Amino acid sequence: MSRSTGRRLGRAGIRDVAAAAGVSITTVSDALNGKGRLPDATRSHVREVADRLGYRPSAAARTLRTGKSGLLGLTVTTYGDEPFTFTEFAYFAEMARAATSAALARGYALVILPATSRHDVWSNVALDGTVVIDPADGDPVVTELVRHGIPVVSDGRPGGALPVTGWVDNDHEAAVLGLLDHLADAGARRIGLLTGNTTDTYTRLSTTAYLHWCERVGQDPVYESYPAHDPCAGAVAADRLLARPDRPDAVYGLFDPNGTDLLAAARRYGLRVPEDLLLVCCSESTLYAATEPPVTTLSLKPRRIGTAVVQILIDAIEGLDTGRPIEQVIPTDLIIRASSQRRSPRTTVSPPRGPTGD
Amino acid sequence: MSRSTGRRLGRAGIRDVAAAAGVSITTVSDALNGKGRLPDATRSHVREVADRLGYRPSAAARTLRTGKSGLLGLTVTTYGDEPFTFTEFAYFAEMARAATSAALARGYALVILPATSRHDVWSNVALDGTVVIDPADGDPVVTELVRHGIPVVSDGRPGGALPVTGWVDNDHEAAVLGLLDHLADAGARRIGLLTGNTTDTYTRLSTTAYLHWCERVGQDPVYESYPAHDPCAGAVAADRLLARPDRPDAVYGLFDPNGTDLLAAARRYGLRVPEDLLLVCCSESTLYAATEPPVTTLSLKPRRIGTAVVQILIDAIEGLDTGRPIEQVIPTDLIIRASSQRRSPRTTVSPPRGPTGD
DNA sequence: TCGCCATGCAGAAACGTGTCTTTCCGAAGC
């Protein structure tokens, strides 16, 4: 009695439902979770009473008992001082969105967490697993998580023998090589690169692929690098690249804003695109379909990556061994627009593109 | 004994730490949380033992006991069928990022949740409070949350007498009126509007403000609306707007991609910007500093909004009554660039802008 | 010398579930 009256100021618990339905706690639990062997009459009766009381099981208690929280961490490595830069490039936003949708479809939710190993937050939330975007070599957060038995799946091949459960990545080398070939086919004689001076895997792989390609075709590398987290450094670096005495006649920009940066720099130097300068940049933004001229972009397919990462992670958590591989390579997509084609003399207005649909 | 040996396969619990340190569970808890009255010697000893065992308190158990989870929900109303569209417009991404940072700084983490009232996910996570972006009138999710005693703070003034704890918003009417005045000052005779046919508050307020302004200055409204969630519909609507017999000589685009859409449409019709057509669009993207010409944008200051929303929410959760108002209006920022100025005959190249810093 | 307070720590009761084990009861088998 002291119990049932004392509970008045809290939410309705499973005890209240049991009392109201005239059954035991066990029966309520079994009825709501479809577990035990109960006649349908009891089941529906309990469900009806629970609904009437507005009963919601306590997530904390359930988590404590079952050991599963239904929460996945999402961590983005941070460049510069801002805690989160995932809006800097549309890639991160797209990837996060796809991951969120995929997780939700399987009953999980995503918690956004910092890449720094501030234990305060990390240990204050019960995680079933974690998605790590572009982990650094020997990332302390990842090693700590794995040491505690929490599955970790990374977007981006992990370096430094990081003990992740699985990973998904593009074949960055192949993507860059293919794109450079495309530029060469379009008539480029000297291809330049606008790249970052950060040490993340994407930048490193792309840059070395560029250098390999140069070596293969016997071209001197022409590149400028800048801190990718600085929004104005890109424009300056684009300017530097086009101001060089060995000015390239084609440029690949590694980061999302490089397309407009390079277009602006080209205008400043009176260079016409694509006549005087061929352009490709890595971006997920549909804005490049409507620039003057439209810019050829390399899409890393963040939606497919985000989805795949979450599927692998949840499969690992639930212990179900689907045939799905634990390490997946997602093909990239070169969306060819006017900026990388010298063929068509008049600028073809590309029709509005619908949703890419994957 | 059966206890301590049986725990071998799990993580180290508080009991293990207590046993290893030769103290009681209470002492461990107090030492780690800085609670009781203990000599510093005991404190450091317990901490050292806990570190050695790699002890991490169970978030679930703590949540169950204290009733606080340290988790805040983040919900974005969804247009169309995609579960999440917060990447569609840079606004959402910026806002989410700022909110995440602010929450983290105060020891909270954000959980991304769907706006649909699928109870599965919502009731599976223990929330201390929720941020709702642009809730619909009488939103069922919000009412349900409030009914269960969970504080809700919304980005966007709630309509339909929604019982939220607080809200933060821009003064959309004032922003639109000021911007239209700016265009009129620049010489616009007939200002058109590119708007959405969705019923969200932002679109509605902005559109009615436009209609009011037209009425006040005695101009016939010229606008086209389209489903804002459809990525290609914007370009088509921009085209429609400039194809009208009563073609406007200035346009305000309500959504992020409208700037490039309108630039592209203007090119198709041979209209020069800003000579033949003045342009403003609402966007948070820095890309518009580098377009040809640079486009004047209206910034809604999502970073300030995201921060303010979280501060209000956490204040409410922790019950501390700061002087901070529960309802805040954040001023907008009109970033004037070449597209809305007829004065300068030659296109001035705006210098690269640094981080906006708020 | 006795009582009192401050200090340092331990015991045990919750928090709200899930689930293993047990009990109860009617019906069927020998």
Added chain:
DNA sequence: GCTTCGGAAAGACACGTTTCTGCATGGCGA
């Protein structure tokens, strides 16, 4: 008629914390 069997539901414990209460001990003033 007694046992067995199986269905339906109740009891009780455990999950790992936090925290309230309470027991010692020793120093101090009266």
